[in-house]
Amino acid sequence: DVVDVRSLVQQGLFTYDPGFVSTAACESKITFIDGTNGVLLHRGYPIEQLAQHSDYLETCYLLIHGELPSNEELGHFKSMVKNHTMVHEQLNHFFNGFRRDAHPMAIMCGVVGALSAFYHDTMDSTDEKHREIAAFRLIAKMPTLAAMCYKYSIGQPFMYPRNDLDYAANFLYMMFGTPCEEFVVNPILAKAMDKIFLLHADHEQNASTSTVRLAGSSGANVFACIASGIAALWGPAHGGANEAVLSMLMEIEDESRIPEFIERAKDKDDSFRLMGFGHRVYKNFDPRAKVMKESCDQVLQELGLEDDPLFKIARRLEQIALEDPYFVERKLYPNVDFYSGIILRAIGIPVSMFTVIFAMARTVGWYSHWNEMVSTDYRIGRPRQLYTGHTKRDYPG
Numbered sequence: 001d002v003v004d005v006r007s008l009v010q011q012g013l014f015t016y017d018p019g020f021v022s023t024a025a026c027e028s029k030i031t032f033i034d035g036t037n038g039v040l041l042h043r044g045y046p047i048e049q050l051a052q053h054s055d056y057l058e059t060c061y062l063l064i065h066g067e068l069p070s071n072e073e074l075g076h077f078k079s080m081v082k083n084h085t086m087v088h089e090q091l092n093h094f095f096n097g098f099r100r101d102a103h104p105m106a107i108m109c110g111v112v113g114a115l116s117a118f119y120h121d122t123m124d125s126t127d128e129k130h131r132e133i134a135a136f137r138l139i140a141k142m143p144t145l146a147a148m149c150y151k152y153s154i155g156q157p158f159m160y161p162r163n164d165l166d167y168a169a170n171f172l173y174m175m176f177g178t179p180c181e182e183f184v185v186n187p188i189l190a191k192a193m194d195k196i197f198l199l200h201a202d203h204e205q206n207a208s209t210s211t212v213r214l215a216g217s218s219g220a221n222v223f224a225c226i227a228s229g230i231a232a233l234w235g236p237a238h239g240g241a242n243e244a245v246l247s248m249l250m251e252i253e254d255e256s257r258i259p260e261f262i263e264r265a266k267d268k269d270d271s272f273r274l275m276g277f278g279h280r281v282y283k284n285f286d287p288r289a290k291v292m293k294e295s296c297d298q299v300l301q302e303l304g305l306e307d308d309p310l311f312k313i314a315r316r317l318e319q320i321a322l323e324d325p326y327f328v329e330r331k332l333y334p335n336v337d338f339y340s341g342i343i344l345r346a347i348g349i350p351v352s353m354f355t356v357i358f359a360m361a362r363t364v365g366w367y368s369h370w371n372e373m374v375s376t377d378y379r380i381g382r383p384r385q386l387y388t389g390h391t392k393r394d395y396p397g
């Protein structure tokens, strides 16, 4: 009963760890984070070096296979991803069943989960070939489905993928192209988009990745597992942060109101926090934020948006927070979401699509963790609980 479990906790025979702050649920060789020193390594490679020398698809290969590809391996990987960019025509009917004003993450949960119904015959997780084809399908189809969500919301026709374009450029084409006129993708924006994908590709056992592992531990279909990751990512405490940054910038509205919001962020009686500042794991700096800031500067310059009022508020906020003792003492630096939100907004991506883009990028991380788990001996995940309800009692009468 209740008392017995508490005594087990006291004896150290049972751990009670809300939020899993100090409990590892698995072993993993994929990603290493040292939050104190601002280190993020994928298969041993620092994220800054990957951002400088690699691209998203090569990083996908690295996360899945554990090593960087040779030129030949990379060529094969990229062409396999291109082979799978189209989605089954019948999936269009799924979109038509949703309200046009539905949140795109709600639609993504549905359509990605629905992929399990299309590929149920190649879903033996003990078969390496089946797992490999699932990886190609997921990485290739996520941008197509994401762009379809956007097109559906604005009532425009879906754009078929263009396999002559790189991964990020193809996504921008499917988002902003129309059948009526030629659409030329700006290479600087495509590069910034690719960086956003690369910097969000994996982040070890966060809430959504742990959800994918837990769902997968029951032997569930990989597409259904990825849909569970999308659901977990949707929340504002996880993937929704860059959306919250933009909402905050719009609420501030004018540079003159910044001090008022800074004071609110410091006030312990006010629940308001400066969105895009601070991180649960990175307590000195987020290595991804530095790369993202450079990319952000390039995009704003390319688009001539440096004087846009919203972006000026962001710049001023960043400056004040970096100088204000409250933020400095607590090491509350702008995080990756602060800059990614600004870049996405500048590119013209609607705020409601921000988390979808995070989900697209993180799909490879979710897949890699699922693949790592099902490739070895694993047990179904089954957390314990500390029961604090009634002891046994009799039904009245």
Ligand code: ACO
Residues within 6 Å of the ligand: 237, 238, 239, 241, 265, 266, 272, 273, 274, 275, 276, 277, 278, 279, 280, 281, 330, 332, 335, 336, 337
């Ligand atoms: N604005 C104002 N004060 C803050 C902020 C903030 N954004 N973040 C933390 N603080 C303060 C806390 O009030 C606390 O102050 P105190 O010591 O006087 O009590 C101190 O800094 C430490 O904060 P914690 O809440 O202990 O930090 P924690 O690690 O629990 O939270 C979190 C991290 C959730 C990210 C927090 O910084 C936050 O809410 N930031 C804003 C939301 C955000 O940007 N989230 C995205 C994170 S990045 C990602 O998920 C990819």
